[in-house]
Amino acid sequence: xxxxxxxxxxxxxxxxxxxxxxxxxxxxxxxxxxxxxxxxxxxxxxxxxxxxxxxxxxxxxxxxxxxxxxxxxxxxxxxxxxxxxxxxxxxxxxxxxxxxxxxxxxxxxxxxx
Amino acid sequence: xxxxxxxxxxxxxxxxxxxxxxxxxxxxxxxxxxxxxxxxxxxxxxxxxxxxxxxxxxxxxxxxxxxxxxxxxxxxxxxxxxxxxxxxxxxxxxxxxxxxxxxxxxxxxxxxx
Numbered sequence: 242x243x244x245x246x247x248x249x250x251x252x253x254x255x256x257x258x259x260x261x262x263x264x265x266x267x268x269x270x271x272x273x274x275x276x277x278x279x280x281x282x283x284x285x286x287x288x289x290x291x292x293x294x295x296x297x298x299x300x301x302x303x304x305x306x307x308x309x310x311x312x313x314x315x316x317x318x319x320x321x322x323x324x325x326x327x328x329x330x331x332x333x334x335x336x337x338x339x340x341x342x343x344x345x346x347x348x349x350x351x352x353x354x
Numbered sequence: 355x356x357x358x359x360x361x362x363x364x365x366x367x368x369x370x371x372x373x374x375x376x377x378x379x380x381x382x383x384x385x386x387x388x389x390x391x392x393x394x395x396x397x398x399x400x401x402x403x404x405x406x407x408x409x410x411x412x413x414x415x416x417x418x419x420x421x422x423x424x425x426x427x428x429x430x431x432x433x434x435x436x437x438x439x440x441x442x443x444x445x446x447x448x449x450x451x452x453x454x455x456x457x458x459x460x461x462x463x464x465x466x467x
Binding site: 273284334338343 | 444448
C-alpha cells in the first residue's frame with residue numbers, strides 16, 4: 242500500500258515532442274505529490290509538486306495532471322529539449338509522514354536532438 | 355546560499371566494518387532526511403531528523419542509525435556493513451515540518467567489498 246508505481250521505465254522523445262510519465266499510488270493518506278529530476282552524479286531536484294485539491298498545475302513547460310479518484314498523477318513535459326534528458330521520479334508524501342516520501346522507481350528520459 | 359554538503363563523496367569499506375556519513379544542510383533548514391538509492395530498490399527513506407529529534411524512520415535494520423546536532427548538521431552510521439549496503443546515500447534538507455521541497459546533496463557513494 243505504500244508503493245508508488247511509475248511508467249514507463251524509459252522514454253525516448255524527439256526534440257520538441259511531449260514527454261509523458263505516469264504514476265499511481267494506493268495509500269489514500271498521501272496528499273503531496275512532487276516530481277524530482279536527477280542528472281547523473283547529482284542529487285534529485287524538485288521540478289514541480291501538487292496537492293490533491295487541484296487537478297492540474299503548470300510551471301513553464303512542466304505540467305502535473307492529478308486524478309484523485311483514480312489515484313493517478315502524471316508529468317507532461319512540453320517542447321522537450323535535449324537538456325531535459327535525465328531520470329524523473331514521482332513521489333508521494335503525507336502530512337503525518339514529514340519528509341518521508343515514497344518514490345517511484347524512476348523513468349529515464351532521453352530527448353534526441 | 356550554499357547547498358547541502360555531504361562528505362565523504364566516495365568511500366570503500368569491507369564487510370563487517372562501520373561507516374559514518376556527514377551532512378550539512380542548507381543554512382536555516384532544521385529538517386534533515388536520509389535516503390538510500392540503489393538501482394534495484396530506487397530511493398528509499400531511511401530517517402528524518404528535526405531539531406535533533408528523529409521524527410520518522412524507514413524500514414531499515416537497526417544497523418542504520420543517525421543523529422542531528424544543534425547546528426542541524428547530521429550524521430548517519432551503518433555498522434557491520436553488508437555487501438547489500440553498497441549504495442548512494444543521499445541527504446536532503448527542508449525548511450518545512452510538513453511535506454515540502456527536499457534539497458538533496460550529491461550523495462555519498464558507499465561501496466562494500
